[in-house]
Amino acid sequence: MRNLKKLCLQGLGIAALAAGMxxxxxxxxxxxxxxxxxxxxxxxxxSHVAAEILQTKLGYPVKLQAVEPAIMWQGVARGDLDVTLSAWLPATHGEYFEKLKDKVVVLGTNYDGAKIGLIVPDYVKAKTIEDLNTYSKDFDGKITGIDAGAGVMRRTEEAIKEYQLSEMKLMPSSGPAMATALTRAEKDKEAIVVTGWIPHWMFAKWNLRFLEDPKKVFGDDEHVDTVANPGLEAKAPDASAFLTNISWRGEEVGAVMLAIREGAKPEQAAKDWIAKNPERVAQWLE
Structure with a gap:
């Protein structure tokens, strides 16, 4: 019994040591x-997928902060934030980048082929931005927007001037409010035009298209980059290497977005995706 007790105590000691380490x-x-x-x-x-990997695979405590784009860029530049995986370049966040490019580091592109613009359901008659004047009554003279000050909102204001959309007015709201308005319109097959972007779960749910923009007010296709404070490399070199490597396709990010849209908490959606895609995660951690 003494030997058994001694072994148990030793086992507990080893476990405690391991836990302490x-x-x-x-x-x-x-x-x-x-x-x-x-x-x-x-x-x-x-952001939640990256945070989950940093925490569970690399052992970093992570704090996620939801902010407006301008605050996000300023935070990374000042060091209040270490990194963002949400830098839309060269157009959407181009103004922020030009002001702060000497104070941040672009680690890499995590999503290629991103795009912003004015989006309509496929059943809508308008094909181009200029057509909005012709069919303004179908849309009740309004463009359903997102948060005031967002890049796509600023570009839409420019588009209203460039295309002389005198019959249309931009209505600020929020990302979720825009999606709710689109959901209602789709249900009743009503005409609606929204400010939007891809990647977005709504393209997986409905047949949507961008209104043609021959004047390139919204720019060409973009990329979503990972941008860090210059101090991240010294602070967390393995984390910096992972954040440089992370990149995924539309169907991959779409799967996480749809899971969240369908009710999963972002943390759980991230965990589920990581569990289902170990090879992809391993590539990012190489």
Whole structure:
């Protein structure tokens, strides 16, 4: 019995030591702050997936902060935020980048082929932005927008001037409010035009298209980049390497966005996707 008791005590001691070492390991890792755009589904998805990997695979405590785009860029530049995976370049966040490019580091592109513009259901008659004047009554003279000050909103204001959309007015709301309005319109097959972007879960749910923009007010296709504070490399080199590597396709980010849209909490949607895609995650951690 003594030997058994001794073995048990030794076992407990080893377990306690292991737990202590694990705690010490975690304690040695600095907290990383990730900024993402409040209300942008793709931003929520990629940020939560990255945070989950940083926490469970690399041992970093992570704090996610939902902010407006301008605050997000300023936060990364100042070091209040370590990184964002939600930098839309070269157009949408181009103004922020030009002002702060000497104070941030672009680690890489995590999504290629992104696009912003004015979006309509496929059953709508309008084909181009200029057509909005012709069919203004179908839309009740309004463009359903998102948050005032967002890049796509500023571009839409420019489009109203460039295309002389005297019959149309831009109505600010939010990402979720825009999606709700689109849901209602789709249900009754009513005409609606919204400010939007891809990647977005709504393209997986409905047949949508961008209104043609021959004047290129909204620019060409973009890319979503991972942008960090210059101090991240020294602060967390393995985290910086992972964040440089992370990139995914539309169907991958779309799967996470749809899961969240259908009721899963962002943290759980991220965990589920990571569990189903171990090879992809392993590539990012190489």
């Amino acid at each position: 694990s705690s010490a390991f975690a304690a040695d890792k600095p907290e990383l702050k990730i900024g993402y755009v409040n209300g942008w589904d793709d931003s929520v998805a990629v």
